[in-house]
Amino acid sequence: MNENDTITAISTPYGAGGIGIIRISGEKAFEIAEKIFKGKKTIRHIKSHTINYGKIFDFKDGTVIDEVLLTKMDRPNTFTREDTIEINCHGGIVVLKKVLELVVREGARLAEPGEFTKRAFLNGRIDLAQAEAVIDLINAKTSRSSKIALEQLEGKLSIEIKEARDRLIGFIAHIEATLDYPEEDIDEITELEVYNGLEEIKNKLSILLSGFKKGRIIREGIKAVIIGRPNVGKSSLLNRLAGYNRAIVTDIPGTTRDIVEEYISIAGIPIRIIDTAGIRETKDEVERIGVEKTMNAIESADLVIMMVDAFAGFAKEDEEVLKYISNISGKKPVVLLNKIDLVEKE
Template sequence: MLYNEDTITAISTPHGNGGIGIIRLSGERAFEISEGIFQGKKDFDKVKTHTINYGKIIDSSTGEVLDEVLISKMCKPNTFTREDVVEINCHGGTVVLKNILELILKKGARLAEPGEFTKRAFLNGRIDLSQAEAVIDLINAKTNESSKAAVDQLEGKLSVKLKEARSKLIELIAHIEVTVDYPEHDIEEITGQKIYTEIKDIKEKLSSIIEGFEKGRIIREGINAVIVGRPNVGKSSLLNELTGKSRAIVTDIPGTTRDIIEDYINLNGVPVRIIDTAGIRETEDVVEKIGVEKTHKEVDSADLIIMMIDADQGVNQEDIDILNKIKEKKAIIILNKIDMVSEDKILDIENKLGNKNVIRMSLKEDVGTADLGNAVVELFMKGEVSINNEVLITNIRHKNLIDKAIESIDFAIGAHESGMPLDMITIDIVNSAQYLGEITGESVSEDVMHEIFSRFCLGK
């Protein structure tokens, strides 16, 4: 049954002025409402489906022309929501979009909730829940690889694998129920061994899917990288170099950076939230002291620490204190300003640092920044960012549910090995199928759906 109790509308383009703005309608009255506001060479009811037509949006109550537009008419079920859909392409001014949206609402449409178009696509069977979640991942993708991972999920690569496993579990449940219901055939031992073998096979397949979770999570969410070091070692210069912007003020005066400065970058295919921090040192300056405290908090929550050391000044006690603080963290040490010192001094500093991951760098001479990208990929992705043909789990909700499905299978395996009857094993197999169904939406609660779609933007 289609979820088309009413007709929804929203602006589907970002807020602000632009060349084009798009307003979308979906639902039973989408065509009726459009017919009442659109005037073109053809009457709206004569317009063919899946075509774009030029005309004007007119407020019939005043006769006022609101804008010249291109309007797309799409008949159900061959639409994103599997409902009648209209998209109005107008000029992208804030006032124009607002006026047209208000006219549509006045004609009887309702303002869509965040993600409601995608929610209807799910409820009407156009996509499953994991594919719906991929839509927001695609919108938020920060690199080519995160975009590709989202597209793969949107196309259903993950869904196919999970539905195969769930279907197999349901088939096994049916076998067990037949055996329990007809004990006179005395086939419980054969069925038990079959169940045992096949749930172990399903477990292996699910385990192989979640093996790539950490890689998938990083491709989707990126990593939090914090640049730390003593004042005036080049932290702000590094941030400016990596972002290609003058995000941070750079001077020769120690303590220039007083607060946290952050930006997002694509580092060799890995999305990175890079954070420049106040230099870590003992200080009596009240403002700088607050900045140093913030730096310590960022270090505690970071995925990666990029520590910078001034090659000209060498390693001192403040550097050693920082190294001790970050010793449990994934870290890359940058020896900056190597253009100012001899090779012997560089080797002496590297010896003092021991076997740590050290990159020689001169931001002035543009040396070493490419090595930083390579080191990040090696540290977090084992040298390989590309997805190839992998089916990657990128969503922590999916990962947790697959973990629970595997845990239930482990319980079933343990029950069989301890000689429990088949009907007791069924409980755990049912639970496993239930968890997989929560990923694809075949067995998901209304609360979970609401939580997922509330993270979407308006108009999608």
């Protein structure tokens, strides 16, 4: 893989749609576009950052592949800071693949995953924090996580870190100048000034660091696992939280044998709800595998919700599950009583 190669990829999600975009970035981007695009103007005469109607041709056999809108963007005012072409095709899978194959045939290389962002980073368009924000913005599951990712992409975090770094460099430069050139008329910096300045920087960085865990939760969400004995209502809870029948619910114990997941949003925070197989001793091989998956899910969970059948009471199996969570995984579960409407009033 050569960083000077001209790269290309389908930039929209794979599948059928109204529009599909193919991006070309690199030194030969305009040259390749010139070979396959035919519009009112040639590529060399098209102004930067304008959209132009035309057709994509395979000039080997003269066939028209698609009617497109082509955008030409001159470096360095592009995402990668390289010459860039974006071809807006009709979003059919066949059309996109044909145009992509044509671009590759004319000299481009298929981009590696994340390579456009990598080039933006290597060419100084974005820093590492902003590069990480790109994928966070793409994967954002709520408007709140999207907003935080966009702020990071715009450089909010980078600016605060740069300010702290510049102040540290300033202190070092002032101290070295005072020590190396005592005969010069340089304002001396006192120990107290250095100490107070370093404390301010330390406190500012501590505030940024303390917000990491909160930011991770907003960005990645909370993994909440629902556990308990068979037939205590775990799947019913998942369905109620999801707002539709995501999991099969029956009166037969052991109905859920595999992990069932659903994403919901609470106050802008994505919650990954996981319904698990009921925990019990079983000779059924499939159900046993489901119980093992439940145990693994508990280990990686941020929140464990243990459901107890209030009508049947707190059974020995419930006690064993609770001991396992507390002693083995070290998690503190939220115990949820279900079926309290069936309990007779005393």
